[in-house]
Amino acid sequence: MPAYPDVDTIVAALKDAADAAIVPRFRSLQAGEIHEKGKDDPVTIADREAEILLTQSLAALLPGSVVVGEEAVSADEGILKRLDGDAPVWLVDPVDGTANFVAGKETFGVMTALVVSGVPVLSVIYAPISGWVVAAEKGAGAYADGERLPVNEDPASFESLRGAVMTHFMPETIAQQVASRAASLGERLRGLRACAFEYPAIATGDRDFALFSKTMPWDHAPGAVLLGETGGAMRYLDGTDYTPRSQRRGLLAARSPATWDAVAGGLFPEGDPY
Missing domain, CATH: 3.30.540.10 (Fructose-1,6-Bisphosphatase, subunit A, domain 1)
Known part of the structure; x- marks a missing residue:
């Protein structure tokens, strides 16, 4: 290393x-x-x-x-x-x-x-x-x-999950669709307005996931290392892995790959809306 x-x-x-x-x-x-x-x-x-x-x-x-x-x-x-x-x-x-x-x-x-x-x-x-x-x-x-911090491997179902679904910067049509589907979550939480707290909450299991619209690298690269070392998943809405070299819209961070799949399938059943 x-x-x-x-x-x-x-x-x-x-x-x-x-x-x-x-x-x-x-x-x-x-x-x-x-x-x-x-x-x-x-x-x-x-x-x-x-x-x-x-x-x-x-x-x-x-x-x-x-x-x-x-x-x-x-x-x-x-x-x-x-x-x-x-x-x-x-x-x-x-x-x-x-x-x-x-x-x-x-x-x-x-x-x-x-x-x-x-x-x-x-x-x-x-x-x-x-x-x-x-x-x-x-x-x-x-x-x-x-x-x-331990590695997360918990199985997940959409109806049992709790996390932040942040739609503030999304186009209105997408935001409305996401908000409607998020009603079936175990609990939709308010965003913490700080990735410095949002990502550790996912890594430690206090939250299961967070959905972001904006993807500036200084906000998300620290979380990418953290989730990478705790068994998490951090991907764009088309399923490709996060990279700080891209600022494309729509990023889902989850405490495990199974959680990512469950949230992505529940909120975006038709795939990447962007």
Whole structure:
């Protein structure tokens, strides 16, 4: 297995950035420190300053690596092309769950994933308020606060499953069809508005699945490593595996392949609607 930077060192980089730029502003943001990048897409001074710090610290951990950060891409979409290159890429979401952060809720996190040749191989999720850490490395397992997470192999039926069916960014016709079919689930849950919490909830069995419309790589690559090491499945709605090199619409993450099949069959019996 290739030698990647030590997880503890990565955690320290995320913690340092959070302590410097994020935590001091929690429940203390001023009006001029919050902006809207788009509809329902806030950004704060904490996002931007934390990303600058992480871009410097993570690149230094792996010589020759490059960084693709959410806020940098917001300013220059061409930065996404780094994922198509040969250099290892650090994907960075400096404040995942910015809307929760702005609202004073603790459900936000700092996330990074290391992508090599288009494949996510290592990820760290850090929750600054609780100090919770979830880390995973391809072929080496997944851990929550140092305890290894088990591999999920549970059988599943659509009517017994509970998970988030997020249709907010879907075309209206598709959203209506999905909402109607989701009524037959065991329980349709509200999204947590933070992949930093949504993916660990699936990996630990607190939730069975999550359906996403938008698929920006910094949101989902960390979860791809985590679910890959806990027996989960993460595929587009046509059944092909997730890749951070694609931002195609429609992504279903589930705690096991059987769960993925059950949810996909129940919500999209006619296949990929996109």
